Amino acid sequence: MLRKLIKPLLLSGSALALAMPGIAHAAGTVAGTTVTNTATVNFSVGGTAQNAVSSNAANFLVDRKVNVTVSEVGGAATTVTFGSTNQVTTFAVTNNTNSVMDYRLFAIEQLALVSTIFGHQDNYTVSNIRVFVDSNGNGIYDAGVDTGTFVDELAPDASVAVFIVADIPATGPSNAVAGISLTAVAATGGTGGALGADTIASLLGDNPGAVDNVFADGAGAIDLVRDGRFSAFDEYVVGTAAVTAIKTATTIMDPVNGSLLPKAIPGATVEYCIQVANAGPGTAQDVVVEDAIPANSTYVPGSLYVGGSTLLGACVADGSFEDDDTSGADDADGTTGSFDNTKIHSLIAAVPALSTVTTRFRVTVN
Amino acid sequence: MTRTTARLAAMFAAFSAVPALAGGITLDARVLRVETVAGTERLTPAAKAVPGDHMVYVLAYKNTGDQAARDVVLNNPVPADMLYRGAGDGGEPEMSVDGVQFGPLASLTVAGTDGSRRPARLTDVRQLRWHLNQAIAPGASGQVSFHAVVR
Numbered sequence: 001m002l003r004k005l006i007k008p009l010l011l012s013g014s015a016l017a018l019a020m021p022g023i024a025h026a027a028g029t030v031a032g033t034t035v036t037n038t039a040t041v042n043f044s045v046g047g048t049a050q051n052a053v054s055s056n057a058a059n060f061l062v063d064r065k066v067n068v069t070v071s072e073v074g075g076a077a078t079t080v081t082f083g084s085t086n087q088v089t090t091f092a093v094t095n096n097t098n099s100v101m102d103y104r105l106f107a108i109e110q111l112a113l114v115s116t117i118f119g120h121q122d123n124y125t126v127s128n129i130r131v132f133v134d135s136n137g138n139g140i141y142d143a144g145v146d147t148g149t150f151v152d153e154l155a156p157d158a159s160v161a162v163f164i165v166a167d168i169p170a171t172g173p174s175n176a177v178a179g180i181s182l183t184a185v186a187a188t189g190g191t192g193g194a195l196g197a198d199t200i201a202s203l204l205g206d207n208p209g210a211v212d213n214v215f216a217d218g219a220g221a222i223d224l225v226r227d228g229r230f231s232a233f234d235e236y237v238v239g240t241a242a243v244t245a246i247k248t249a250t251t252i253m254d255p256v257n258g259s260l261l262p263k264a265i266p267g268a269t270v271e272y273c274i275q276v277a278n279a280g281p282g283t284a285q286d287v288v289v290e291d292a293i294p295a296n297s298t299y300v301p302g303s304l305y306v307g308g309s310t311l312l313g314a315c316v317a318d319g320s321f322e323d324d325d326t327s328g329a330d331d332a333d334g335t336t337g338s339f340d341n342t343k344i345h346s347l348i349a350a351v352p353a354l355s356t357v358t359t360r361f362r363v364t365v366n
Numbered sequence: 367m368t369r370t371t372a373r374l375a376a377m378f379a380a381f382s383a384v385p386a387l388a389g390g391i392t393l394d395a396r397v398l399r400v401e402t403v404a405g406t407e408r409l410t411p412a413a414k415a416v417p418g419d420h421m422v423y424v425l426a427y428k429n430t431g432d433q434a435a436r437d438v439v440l441n442n443p444v445p446a447d448m449l450y451r452g453a454g455d456g457g458e459p460e461m462s463v464d465g466v467q468f469g470p471l472a473s474l475t476v477a478g479t480d481g482s483r484r485p486a487r488l489t490d491v492r493q494l495r496w497h498l499n500q501a502i503a504p505g506a507s508g509q510v511s512f513h514a515v516v517r
Contacts, residue, residue, distance in 0.1 A: 027417065028416070028417020028418060028516065028517055029417050029447040029516055029517045031416075033447055035397075035415075035445050035446070035447050035448060035516065036445060037395055037397060037423055037442065037443075037445045038395065039393055039395050039425045039440060039441060039442040040393070040440075040441045040442075041391050041393045041427055041438060041439065041440050041441070042437070042438070042439040042441065043390075043391055043435040043436065043437055043438040043439070043502070044435070044436050044437045045390075045431060045433045045434070045435055045436070046433055047436075049437075050390060050391075050435075051390075053390060053391055053392065053393050054393065055393035055394060055395035055425060056394060056395055057395070058395035058396050058397040058412075058423065059397070060397050060399075060412035060415050060421070061415070062415055062416065062417070062447070062516060063414050063415055063416050064416070065416035065417050065418070098416070098417050202414065208411075212414050214414055214416045216416065
């Protein structure tokens with residue numbers, strides 16, 4: 001009899017197993033899901049199997065477990081220069097809540113003398129602080145493109161980059177450091193394009209028919225545990241650039257030996273190379289190299305190359321060709337060069353820390 | 367869930383051919399949440415349940431008929447969005463990961479991602495079944511329960 005009973009049960013069991021959604025997020029079952037349970041009992045009376053009896057459905061509603069993290073991206077301070085604008089620190093905001101959420105964002109500067117995330121001491125303040133959300137998922141601040149100021153409709157387990165954008169005052173102390181924090185405050189999701197109201201924890205008894213809010217976030221840089229928000233630090237460091245220049249001369253050819261072991265005799269061609277090295281830590285910007293053509297030599301027209309590299313201390317025959325005048329496409333970009341009949345002039349927009357950029361030109365010996 | 371209900375209805379239809387005697391068993395299902403207050407656990411009505419919360423399902427049965435019920439089998443799928451964590455009152459149920467093969471956990475396997483089979487874990491269990499050895503006398507009642515966690 002039992003065997004007979006079990007067979008339909010088994011069939012029903014497999015059907016139930018197949019009907020299971022079984023989709024699990026790290027953030028958990030989506031808030032608002034009703035978890036239902038119905039049991040059945042089979043039995044026999046007087047040796048005769050009876051109709052199976054179902055229980056009532058025991059249900060509960062999954063509430064919202066609000067959990068958010070904010071983390072600094074990059075693991076290093078943003079190195080800036082005095083007077084620069086729209087300098088960016090990057091954070092990641094991750095929605096660990098089991099529902100779609102909005103997040104209200106704000107940035108706060110650290111106070112002076114407070115230790116910063118990368119072990120410095122805050123002694124400086126930046127200005128014009130703004131917060132923008134990465135709109136195209138490239139993790140890089142695109143001015144005019146990343147314009148959203150709050151996190152909109154972030155799915156469970158999803159993460160988005162958020163940028164603090166600030167201007168750096170023109171002057172400040174040496175080794176200027178400005179610590180800054182980003183805080184994300186949980187807000188009600190569900191309406192795209194608009195920031196929902198801040199989420200409020202349901203402190204009173206559970207409302208069985210409604211999705212309650214339970215704060216489950218940790219304590220961030222400047223917020224408390226289970227307060228529906230999370231924060232992290234980043235910092236701006238005003239970098240100084242230690243720029244040095246080296247000039248080398250190489251005889252390329254002479255009229256007697258040609259290019260084989262040339263000597264610097266009259267009529268020989270000599271290449272000068274000026275290496276501008278930046279030992280950091282900041283980026284050297286708008287580096288200008290000017291070099292007068294030596295006496296008893298003549299500039300070779302059209303021989304100026306700017307922005308080249310070095311290999312093992314020697315100049316490499318690369319860089320961007322610059323014609324001798326001061327106009328044209330070659331002078332409209334960040335790397336320009338010209339010759340004014342007495343000296344060459346080059347401008348390099350940026351020499352990053354720990355890099356070397358060259359300016360090369362040739363003369364003939366009179 | 368609609369499909370499940372339909373299958374259950376089909377199952378009941380299959381049973382309706384069996385002549386029913388007077389009386390029967392009623393089955394009441396409840397779900398409770400395990401709440402830890404000041405280090406002690408207590409059961410409260412399922413409220414404010416969020417992912418990771420520990421719940422207890424209680425199945426209470428009662429023989430409302432005038433004859434003893436025998437061969438009693440309680441059958442409960444582990445609800446969707448829940449992970450089975452072990453038995454409570456009423457002894458260890460038979461378990462199944464596929465609704466076909468029932469037995470103790472050690473006898474069950476599940477297919478791994480590479481096609482090979484591995485021993486089943488508690489979290490793989492999707493179906494529970496209790497065989498009650500004793501007949502239930504008229505008017506007698508009892509309960510079984512199991513623990514599960516919200517995914």
